Amino acid sequence: EPALIFDLGGKFDKSFNEAAFRGAQRWADETGGKFLEIELQSEAQREQALRRFAEAGANPVITTGFAFATPVESVAGDYPDTKFVNIDGWMPEVPANVQLIGFQEHQGSYLVGMLAAMSSKTGTVGFIGGMDIPLIRHFGCGYAQGAKAVNPDIKIVANMTGTTPAAWNDPVKGSELTKAQISQGADIVYAAAGGTGVGVLQTAADEGILSIGVDSNQNHLHSGKVLTSMTKRVDVAVYNSMMAGAEMETGGFTTLGLAEEGVGWALDEHNAPLISDDMKAAVEDARAKIISGDLEVVAYYTNDSCPAYDF
């Protein structure tokens, strides 16, 4: 019986944690199995939940969010027979029973940045992040590089919703930020802001501009008004881990980028009319180049700064 531990943002954040939940749900639906789950309410519960699930015989124990890296690292040794998975985290040495799964968000963001720049009529594109943490700057940085690649003169307007975890869940502010960006000329906004993005997409639709969703495919939320979504397949990662079960391979680091289809851009019936063939071709070309290594998208982490935008 696998277990899934959500980060403090909560299970239904409409993006990251929720994607993990969907993956688990899909596994449950397909196999008829059951899984344990918990939404944390405090930092101290991270270790507690890991231990309690491990003691209860759950295997694997999957955690979402980089904040779990440290607790997983310290707990793993006590439960050698349990497999632990952490999504988004990083640790210097990965214990034998731990598997880390990371995503190349900047690559996916690069592609949607290109799409934004290509469909922008005003020459200004917007980015709205959730809480101001490096991970979100990482998203924004890829996006800016993509946009600049298409149009070096493009103006990028970026805002972070806030500095506390409440920023993941503040659609009011998301909405106002969208309006503010519109008044600065933006006609496309990319929301990498969890639940806050709901407000961004809503306002963009209300005000007649296009938006870009994140993590899950959010194109359907406002059909014809969402340019595309930068998908981050947390659901696949969770689903695969659960499928592998106790037999899963551990002790290493899985990176899911464009090549692995861990990140990408969404094209479906909701946004097909918005994506011209040229745009599609250009993006697919860039995608191939990134996969082949001909094109390098700089990660914000490399030296905590972004070549295309000054956060």
Place this chain on the structure above:
Amino acid sequence: MDFLTLLQLLDTTVRLATPLLLACLAGLYSERAGIFDIGLEGKMLAAAFFSAAFAYSTGSVWLGLLAGIGVSLVLSGIHGLASITFRGNQLISGLAITMLAGGMTVLIAQDWFKQGGRTPQLEGAARFEPITLPFAETLREVPFIGPLYYELISGHPILVYIAFALVPLTWWILFRTRFGLRLRAVGENPASVDTAGVSVVALRYSAVMICGVLCGLAGAYLATALQAGFVKDMTAGRGYIALAALIFAKWRPWYALWATLLFGLFQALELRPDLIQQVIGVKVQVQLLGALPYILTVVILAGFVGKAIPPRAGGEPYVKER
């Protein structure tokens, strides 16, 4: 900064000031009657949830509004019970109500909608849509007046106009009617009202209930006009800012308007780091920007309010027999 940008900034200000204004006026009625209320936040939050939930399930934003007002009145009733009938500590009661609203809204939302403490997105008649005032389109090209009218004055949901209309109405009620006279008296010296043969309890309850109605409007505005649905903690401290504005306004209706507009402007500026950079010439840290409304609140309270004399009987339960 050009004129249009300024108008857009002010437009945002108006949108963001509206919930503050409604909550501030709500607090004004309550505190003028001698009942301090730091539970504005909680009442707004509960009203936001219930208005969104009912608007969603009935498809009518007006029914949603009623539900929002209803739950806010229930919480007001609890506050009244604690602070009028049982002469409890008003600050603590307000705090408890805010916590209660924070927990209950999510609990109920999860139970009803299973979307992690939010309501589904509202559409169509389940939302307050912006109203275009008469002649807005025709006047649009007239220099200065046109854009001012079109961008700033026209195009808000009905609740914004109600909120602004409430300012003169409140002034009139407080200073021109019998009810207002008694309300102010009961906040200054309840014994004077009591010996004049008027019920202190009834007056205070009615003030607290008016406060409930206005918080209900504020909450409904957040969830069904400013936004299209409820998410947890969506008031995000607005109740407290409204209280600070109330002190800044020295418990007067017109001042309350200016104070909430000022705080609205702070919040609007937070969204426009580009403008700040343009005006002051340096890039401001995001964290500083986020904390700006709160810092300015402290600065204003410390520096400019001077001696804001609250209603003299404020915060104290009326005790006849010890």
Place this chain on the structure above:
Amino acid sequence: MTAPAIELKGISKAFGPVQANKDISISVQPGTIHGIIGENGAGKSTLMSILYGFYKADKGEIFIKGDKTQIPDSQAAIAAGIGMVFQHFKLVENFTVLENIILGAEEGRLLRPSLAKARRTLSHLAEEYELNVDPDALIENLSVGHQQRVEILKALYRQADILILDEPTGVLTPAEADQLFRILDRLREEGKTIVLITHKLREIMEITDTVSVMRRGEMTATVKTSETSPEHLAELMVGRKVLLRVDKKSASPGDVVLEVEGLRVIDDKGVLRVKGIDLTVRAGEILGIAGVAGNGQSELLEVLGGFADGKGNIRINGEELDLTGKYSDGQSRRARGIAHVPEDRQREGLIMEYTAWENTIFGYHLDPTYQKGILMDNVGIQAEAQAKMERFDVRPPHPKLAAKNFSGGNQQKIVLAREIERNPDLLLIGQPTRGVDIGAIEFIHQQIISLRDQGKAILLVSVELEEILSLSDRIAVMFDGHIMGERMPDQTDEKELGLLMAGVTQEPAAADYKVVDQQFALQDQELGGA
């Protein structure tokens, strides 16, 4: 015989464990003035508040003009034609006179017509009863006497024909009191019924037709005024014969202890309350300061006691006191040998929630003798408190009881014990016997005199002329922030002091104090104001 205007039958009222009224019956004939006397806490105010619907009686019946009447709230009392002027006024301080008058008696939902009507009626009433007040003045800017007029006007405006006045003269000068009595006379002639609560036997004898005496919640007697005497009433009040005079030797004043020169005090509203006064107090004498409440005496005490700032010079034993700076607080004053029994013991002199023993060191709590290392020597303090309480006859002598659980007189004894036992050079003492029964008054007066006889300087402030006259070795009268003059107690009388208290004087020097005022105002401006 007509039905009585008021008839109360078997009224009882308890406040928690305190039985304030026990089975009280009383009847008042229309067109008469009925006096009620009794010691503090006897239950007079409670009884009348029940009649006015402010409190609800636990038991008993009320008849108005012969009809049994339920008075659940003041609305009902007003409807029954009853008006009441409370001991503590029930006015909204930052409302105008007019607004206060119409509060609760408005004509309709809108204020404008009500205000207009009240303005007309008011000028009418003012003329008829000599009750002039500016209808647009804010209450907080009116003198106490004028505030009382507003209260009376409120009742008349509501067309009360039964008027209850609870200790109306406590805040008035003798002349103002006389004027009030003329008004009451006038109302009686018109057929109105008046109930007058007072402690002052003189007033009872002067104006009432009948008088009731209350003691410890019970009605002990009702008599015709013409058939009784002050001595008899005093005995009914206290339950034993009372010695109304204080025995004391004449003073033998020594060196000057306190010198005050040109003292001015501005309160927090920016009003000049003490307008340049000079006085001295010598060792072994009591200087009494007489005056109607609110004429600057309280502020004088506050500055001397160190909890308000002042301007001017004050010297203790020849050394200058700091009036505004770091050393102007109560601690520094105590260090200089000044002890202070404040006017309001419940709000200032005591912490009501503290035990008696904690209160016996209040203000002196930093004294090293009360410390043991970094902790307080609670055991030692308690033992000392026990001894002090016994010496001062505090009842019950239990140091661990909270101050709020002692009666007013015993609370005052705790404060006195604390301040007198410090053996100060100068004792400031305000309203030493306010709210204290006659037995305790005797004891307190003895303590003050014996402190004087030990050669200490005493500055006594009291609104009770009798007390001033019987205790003081010298009397200064304050009016409107000035000292109107000094008298020796054996060379003056209540009448002369009463005139001084009202600001009437024959001495030209003090008469043109207005000029002095202006000078000080100018000086204050130069100093940068308040």
Place this chain on the structure above:
Amino acid sequence: MEKMPHWADIVLIPLISLILAAMLSALVILAIGESPVDAFNLMVQGALMRSAGWGYTLYYATNFMFTGLAVAVAFHARMFNIGGEGQAMLGGLGVAYVCLFIPWPHWSLALIGASLGAAMFGALWAVIPAYLQAKRGSHIVITTIMFNFIAAALLNYFLVNVLRPPRSMDPATATFPEATHLPSFRDMFSTAETIMFRGAPANVTFFIAVAACVLVWFLIWRTKLGYEIRAFGHSETAAKYAGISPVKITVISMVISGALAGMMSINTTMGESERLVLNSTEGAGFIGIAVALMGRSHPFGVFLAAILFGFLYQGGAELALWTNIPRELIVVIQALVILFTGALDNMVRMPLEKIFLAFRKGDA
């Protein structure tokens, strides 16, 4: 004469209020379709029937003791410190600086240093609102609320821009050096045969919290400063009469209050996570209010109430682990406890007083 015996006031009333709150909470649990009895059992099992459960309960209780004492000290001076949350955040910053930048030879010394750091930073964050209240009349309730928001932004700035180790994406400091790691209950109480408190975060800080309870008791009831604080709290006019400076007492009591709130972060930051993370305070500042109220602002009461809330917290975590009850249930229970013990206590007291009065009359 008192209307009611003292014991009724301090024991009976909180107890009845608590029972009322519990009953309402049970109704809430019923309403969301779960069984209150099962829920309660699960909470007791998870929080009190295993040593590790106790290890969590006491860990949370440690936090609540600090914040509860902080609120209680301010209450004694009649101030309502809603800013415990922000003060604790700043305290965490203090701990982080002390632990990261000073090479400590031994944890005991580091603990002393970190306590000072936490207390100083927490006090700093409380002294500004206190000063503004005393000198400028800015209402401390509003300013401390604002300071909570400002603290969050400040902490974020430090964690994202200053203290975050390179390449880490977590807005958190690096892990503190080995020498600053505090002994946990497991280290202290396990024997060779049995491991006690396995994995639980309770650590030596618990004893510091208990010591703080004792010290605060001495401070409030046995020192001249405590005497002045209480006097000021009961009556400002009387305090002025006695020469007690309102400014001094306002500032000092808030400094103590802020220092206590700040020290909470030793437990979370140094004791548990061994690094400073963004939301290590987790609302403990607000729970401190409930704890102080329940404990009637008495350190012993605070101690008991903190353990009660620790139990609620740990029990609530167990509920979240094994059932579908959302975590907000615990918030609701807390709110109900605050409402009944803090704001509606007269609802219990008034009838109770009548009963006692009737009994006394019966005796007489």
